Structures are given as C-alpha cells and as structure tokens.
Amino acid sequence: MKSSEITKSKVLQEAITLFNTKGYRATSLSDITNATGLTKGAIYRHFENKEQLEIEAFQNMMHSIFNTLQKRIKAESNTRDKLFCVLELFQDYINNPFFSGGCPLLNVSTEVDDTTMVLKDKALQTLTVFRNSIETIVINGKTHKEVNAIVNEKLVAIVMISSLEGAIMMSKLQDSNSDIEAVVKHLKNWIVADVLL
Amino acid sequence: MKSSEITKSKVLQEAITLFNTKGYRATSLSDITNATGLTKGAIYRHFENKEQLEIEAFQNMMHSIFNTLQKRIKAESNTRDKLFCVLELFQDYINNPFFSGGCPLLNVSTEVDDTTMVLKDKALQTLTVFRNSIETIVINGKTHKEVNAIVNEKLVAIVMISSLEGAIMMSKLQDSNSDIEAVVKHLKNWIVADVLL
DNA sequence: ATTATTTGATACCAATCGGTATCTTTGCAT
DNA sequence: ATGCAAAGATACCGATTGGTATCAAATAAT
Numbered sequence A, B: 001m002k003s004s005e006i007t008k009s010k011v012l013q014e015a016i017t018l019f020n021t022k023g024y025r026a027t028s029l030s031d032i033t034n035a036t037g038l039t040k041g042a043i044y045r046h047f048e049n050k051e052q053l054e055i056e057a058f059q060n061m062m063h064s065i066f067n068t069l070q071k072r073i074k075a076e077s078n079t080r081d082k083l084f085c086v087l088e089l090f091q092d093y094i095n096n097p098f099f100s101g102g103c104p105l106l107n108v109s110t111e112v113d114d115t116t117m118v119l120k121d122k123a124l125q126t127l128t129v130f131r132n133s134i135e136t137i138v139i140n141g142k143t144h145k146e147v148n149a150i151v152n153e154k155l156v157a158i159v160m161i162s163s164l165e166g167a168i169m170m171s172k173l174q175d176s177n178s179d180i181e182a183v184v185k186h187l188k189n190w191i192v193a194d195v196l197l
Numbered sequence C: 001a002t003t004a005t006t007t008g009a010t011a012c013c014a015a016t017c018g019g020t021a022t023c024t025t026t027g028c029a030t
Numbered sequence D: 001a002t003g004c005a006a007a008g009a010t011a012c013c014g015a016t017t018g019g020t021a022t023c024a025a026a027t028a029a030t
Helices: A003-022 A029-036 A040-046 A050-075 A079-095 A104-112 A118-143 A153-174 A178-195 B003-022 B029-036 B040-046 B050-075 B079-095 B104-112 B118-143 B153-174 B178-195
Strands: none
Touching: A003 A029, A003 A040, A003 A050, A003 A104, A029 A040, A050 A079, A050 A104, A050 A118, A079 A118, A079 A153, A079 A178, A104 A118, A104 A153, A104 B104, A104 B153, A118 A153, A118 B153, A153 A178, A153 B104, A153 B118, A153 B153, A153 B178, A178 B153, B003 B029, B003 B040, B003 B050, B003 B104, B029 B040, B050 B079, B050 B104, B050 B118, B079 B118, B079 B153, B079 B178, B104 B118, B104 B153, B118 B153, B153 B178
8 A cells, every 4th residue: 555545544544533423523623633643734635625534534434334234234144134134233333333433324414414515415325325225135035035025125224224323322322232232132023023924 | 581581591592493403512602693693791691601501502402392291291191192192292393393403312412422521411311311201101001001011111212212313313314204204103003012901 | 860780792812723835855756 | 866746744824713801781779
C-alpha cells in the first residue's frame, strides 16, 4: 500500500470511530487531527470537505458490515440458519462491535432524519439494502419449501430490523446486553413458530 | 401567568422543537434566539446554561408524553386495551407527534449514549419509567386473570419498546408510516396470541 | 407616585469552527 | 543523483460558538 493510501485509511479509520461515537456534527476536524496526529492540510488533501469525509466514513462502515453479513448468510445452508446469523450479528455487536459507538445506521438516521443532507440518502439506501437482504432470504426460503408461503417477507424484514435497532438503543443506553439478547431469543422463537414451515 | 413565566415557557417550547429536530448539540443559542425573538440575556436569565436548558427541555417533553400515556392507560378497563393504547400512541406519533422530530427518548439516547452527560442519566430514567409502565400493566393483567401467568412482563416491555423505537427510526428515515403501522399490527397479533389469556 | 427589584437588550469575550493559501518536505520516476 | 509532482505542515481567514458584564426598561411593592 502506498504511503498516501495509508494516510487516507488512517484518517478514515479514526474518523469512523469519532463519528460513530461522538456523532458526525459533534466531531470536529481538530478531533480528527488529534486522533490521527496529522494536520488539516493532510486531511483536506484526501477529502474534499468534512461532509465528504462523513459520507465516505459511513459508506465504509456499512460496506464492511454488509460484506461480513453476506458472507455469513451465504455460508449457511438453510433459511433458519441464514436468518439466525443476522440476529447473532446484532447480538454480538454490543460486546464485539465492528465499530464502537453502536449501529452506524441508527446513529446516522437519528442525526439526519429531519434534514436534507446527502447522508440521509445514504442511510436510506443502507436501510433498503438491509431490508432486501432479509426479504431475499425469506423469498428463497419459500421456493425451497422452508418458509410458509403465506408469510409476508416485507413484514419479516421490518419486524427484525425494528426490533434489533431498538434493542441496540436500549442496550447501549443501559450498558447491558440483556435486552438485545432477550430480543434475539424472542425473534428466534417467532421465526421458528410463525415463519418457518 | 406572569410575563416572565410566559417568556420561560416560550423559550422552552422553541428549544424543544429545535433540540428534537436538529439535535441538542447541533442547536445553538442563536437558533433559539432567532426562533423566540428574544436575546441571550433573556434566555440566560431563566436557564443557568445550555446544558440545563437541554435537560429541562427533555424532561418537559417526557413528562407531557407520560402524562398523556398514563391517562390513556387509566381510561382503559382491560389489559388488552391498555397495551393497545401504548401501541397506538406510537403509531399516531408519526402523523401527529407531540413534538416534531421523532421520539425524544430515541433522539437523546443515540446522541448521548457514548458520553457521561447528565442527559444520559435522564434518558435512562425515562426508559426505566417506560418499562415499568408496561410491566405494571402485564402484572396487573395477571392478577385479573387476563394475562397468561407464564408470560414474562419484562420481555413484553422489551419487545414492545424495542420494536416501536426501531420502527420510529425506520418510518422517520423513509418519511412513511407504513413500517410503524406494520409493527403495531404485528405486536397486536402477538399480544392477543401469546400474552393474553 | 416613588422606590426597589426583576427582566430583557446590548455589547462584548476568548475559544473553536470549517476551510484555504502557501510553503516545505517527501517519495518516486527517470 | 536529479528533477518533479504529490503529500503534508504551517499559518491564517471570517464566522460562529457558549457565556458574561453591564445597562435600560418594565414590573411589583410600598
């Protein structure tokens, strides 16, 4: 890796941690220069402005999470295990997060939902990708006769995502993973009882 | 009402809207002076500093929401309707919010969850009160033989709150209430099937 | 009506914000 | 080794931040 690429990825890495913990607006350029040991000159060499850095940081987070998620989904052979590994990714996230600061999607959504910022579009795209991933699992499960044909795949995605995101909020606020664990357990029971054949 | 009390409540009211939409950190004193038509001198006469204004604004929001919620719960005569009116309060919140900007608890939680700010404690207290409200409904439902004795009231609260908060996030991001409606419908089915006798 | 007190406006403060122009240094190709 | 382009450091910019000291106006008490 070229030295300039090392610099860029170091900026990105530190910015990711800061944005996801402190928030995007609350993180200043000097926070990033302090964390990286670099100067503003170096940062603005690689990023047009702070907003572009925010966007690249968010996209970088989501890509790495989805890459891992898709790999794990593909590694499972049946619908049950595919859905379960989505739940387990969230459950493990509290103790072993990809990025400290909680779920990047939840963080960005609540910060920008009343704005017209580009980040809101990116968050919306991310949510759509996430929903589609779950819906696809359910649809494929139907064709493989593993999922009840009357199940609404959109509902499955909505229920799973909303419960998990809300549980992340609760667990983060209480510094405890008992809530996310309870929600995951409950979702597993529901999937076995009402979704799978 | 004394004229100074009118001023204070006007500041509080405008601050509430700004904090809940733009965010607490992102809202500046000049945002508030612009919204109220008052000056900083007037604001700092009634509030020690910005942090105290933030705290009073958040508490004010939560008190008015919980007052309404407790009244509605009390007005219902059975467990089913008591639980349902909690769900319906959230469902209506997207179209007819008490305060624009989404759920104050979700907003504050995601903004301060990685800090040690006083607001985090206030959010934590709010979550505890909310959980207790739901748990109490379920416990009373057991004594009235309306709720299955094996039901875990803590789980009911966790599942309801996490789903609703997550659904608020999704609906706000997508500018659509279809997700919160789907979640509420799903929770109602679950309550009837698995919680009530 | 005349004080005394409360309330709100004005003007200011140092610190920090995102951003840029300029200069020096580094790394790479020849 | 030399020359050149890319990368990073330094120093600055105007605007805005939360906060305060001071003064004028409005209200309340006598």
